[in-house]
Amino acid sequence: MEWRDEGIILGLRKHGETSVIAEVMTKAHGRHLGIVRGGRSKRLQPVLQPGNSLDLVWRARLDEHLGQFQVELLDARAGRLMESAIGVHGVQAMAALLRLLPERDSHARLHDAFAVILDSLDTPEQAGALYVRFELAVLEDLGFGLDLTACAATGVRSGLIYVSPKSGRAVSAEAGAPWAEKLLALPAFLPDREQACVDAVMLAQAFKLSGYFLGRHVFEPRGVEPPISRESFCTAALRALRQSAPVANSCQEPGS
Amino acid sequence: MQKRVTGPEIERLIQLLARVPGLGPRSARRAALHLIKKKDQLMGPLASAMNEAFDKVRICSTCGNADTSDPCTVCTDPTRDQSVIIVVEDVADLWALERAAAMNAGYHVLGGTLSPLDGVGPDDLSIAGLVDRVARGDVREILIAVNATVEGQTTAHYITEQLSGFEIKITRLAHGVPVGGELDYLDEGTLAAAIRARTAF
Numbered sequence A: 001m002e003w004r005d006e007g008i009i010l011g012l013r014k015h016g017e018t019s020v021i022a023e024v025m026t027k028a029h030g031r032h033l034g035i036v037r038g039g040r041s042k043r044l045q046p047v048l049q050p051g052n053s054l055d056l057v058w059r060a061r062l063d064e065h066l067g068q069f070q071v072e073l074l075d076a077r078a079g080r081l082m083e084s085a086i087g088v089h090g091v092q093a094m095a096a097l098l099r100l101l102p103e104r105d106s107h108a109r110l111h112d113a114f115a116v117i118l119d120s121l122d123t124p125e126q127a128g129a130l131y132v133r134f135e136l137a138v139l140e141d142l143g144f145g146l147d148l149t150a151c152a153a154t155g156v157r158s159g160l161i162y163v164s165p166k167s168g169r170a171v172s173a174e175a176g177a178p179w180a181e182k183l184l185a186l187p188a189f190l191p192d193r194e195q196a197c198v199d200a201v202m203l204a205q206a207f208k209l210s211g212y213f214l215g216r217h218v219f220e221p222r223g224v225e226p227p228i229s230r231e232s233f234c235t236a237a238l239r240a241l242r243q244s245a246p247v248a249n250s251c252q253e254p255g256s
Numbered sequence B: 001m002q003k004r005v006t007g008p009e010i011e012r013l014i015q016l017l018a019r020v021p022g023l024g025p026r027s028a029r030r031a032a033l034h035l036i037k038k039k040d041q042l043m044g045p046l047a048s049a050m051n052e053a054f055d056k057v058r059i060c061s062t063c064g065n066a067d068t069s070d071p072c073t074v075c076t077d078p079t080r081d082q083s084v085i086i087v088v089e090d091v092a093d094l095w096a097l098e099r100a101a102a103m104n105a106g107y108h109v110l111g112g113t114l115s116p117l118d119g120v121g122p123d124d125l126s127i128a129g130l131v132d133r134v135a136r137g138d139v140r141e142i143l144i145a146v147n148a149t150v151e152g153q154t155t156a157h158y159i160t161e162q163l164s165g166f167e168i169k170i171t172r173l174a175h176g177v178p179v180g181g182e183l184d185y186l187d188e189g190t191l192a193a194a195i196r197a198r199t200a201f
Helices: A086-098 A108-120 A123-143 A172-178 A199-222 A230-243 B008-016 B025-037 B039-056 B090-099 B129-133 B148-164 B186-198
Strands: A001-015 A019-026 A033-038 A054-060 A066-075 A160-163 A171-172 B081-088 B105-109 B141-144 B169-174
Touching: A001 A033, A001 A086, A001 A108, A001 B039, A019 A054, A019 A066, A019 A108, A019 A123, A033 A054, A033 B081, A033 B129, A086 A123, A086 B039, A086 B090, A086 B148, A108 A123, A108 A230, A123 A230, A123 B105, A160 A172, A199 A230, A230 B039, A230 B148, B008 B025, B105 B129, B129 B148, B141 B148
Parallel strands: A033 A066, B081 B105, B081 B141, B141 B169
Antiparallel strands: A001 A019, A001 A054, A019 A033, A054 A066, A160 A171
16 A cells, blocks of 8 residues: 655654654545654654654555655744744644544645644734634534524524524524523634634634533543643733734724 | 573563663673673672662652652752753753753753653643742743753743743753754754844854
8 A cells, every 4th residue: 555645743652762653634644643764863853843744655565554654844844833832832732633533534624724824823813813713624524513604593694793502503692692691702703704803802702612612522522631732822822912912902893 | 483592580681671772682682691691790790780779769859850869969969050940851861961061050850741642741740840949939040951842842831831920031942053063964944943043143
């Protein structure tokens, strides 16, 4: 068996004294593991860092075998990611989310999104919002997607400011008013992809929203704790956003 | 079935030696044979040295270093500036930094790095012990000397967050071109880090 694909390193595990088992998110073959011979050498160690994009050739005698990777560096992001808290926690948090997916199950959209977000992690205005969209995309691929396009009660497509914690569907301001305390806040940038302005309050609401549904649908049923890197990333992203826009820390209403 | 050529004691010696890093079954056999040949000059002293070390080695309750006393030699050394603590992943890193003899400071051994794939979380490392040492108020600088890997730097940033409430200087090792390194042979990540961390000449 042999295939060639592009992949992003998620993590490594030592194998013997000189090799590693690499866990990569590939475009066409999903999350895949394989041995890299000599992976602990001085030459390969900088290449095999989480976040780096690689050209991979996987070989095994049978498809169900672990197999071996031959790797070549395509994009060395790890050095840049290591410079900031948002970078290292971001790559670890997204890798933890991708580990929720079954092995060898193709999720090309998530692979592409992962690459785009890794390239945007040094832009605080985008990093947090993109990460939340990534969490929602993972939820969707796991079969627990939220419907944020129309109000669950009235069907209207505007004025959506809540999400029902039961159904995961958006609720308009008018329809949700009587149950406002029980509903989750829906920040404006999530249903409206055109909305570029994301402030710290909106981002905190978005982290709470995606965290709630990840907990309810994924972590709790599997009996696992949310990854510590998620909390660290949320803290770092909010801090970075506040530092990048200390004056205008809240988005202005259009026309005001 | 292969016939046995040695008694179970020697087989056991070979099996145990094969577990030592750097030794496989073949080199373990060679080492065992060498020990047997040099029974009085090497095997006897080695056995007694290992026995003594086994009885006396302990982990320092202050810094996590391996030594025969608790607190360890590093922690009780009056010539060291204990207000500066170098945080390392492993005892091997402590020994490596001591070989460099670049700083005369105290140490704190974490016992690894945060590794989600291996299930190593903050509670598995001695981060709480480091925070306790800083909270005592005698520390003015923490130098985080962990590996330049994503896992190492994740741990470094986590420690920085845990120590953010204390008024101390937190530093880390520079990333860049190693001594004797040729630019042509360096990976792009190291080169980019070296350029970002350039200094005035």
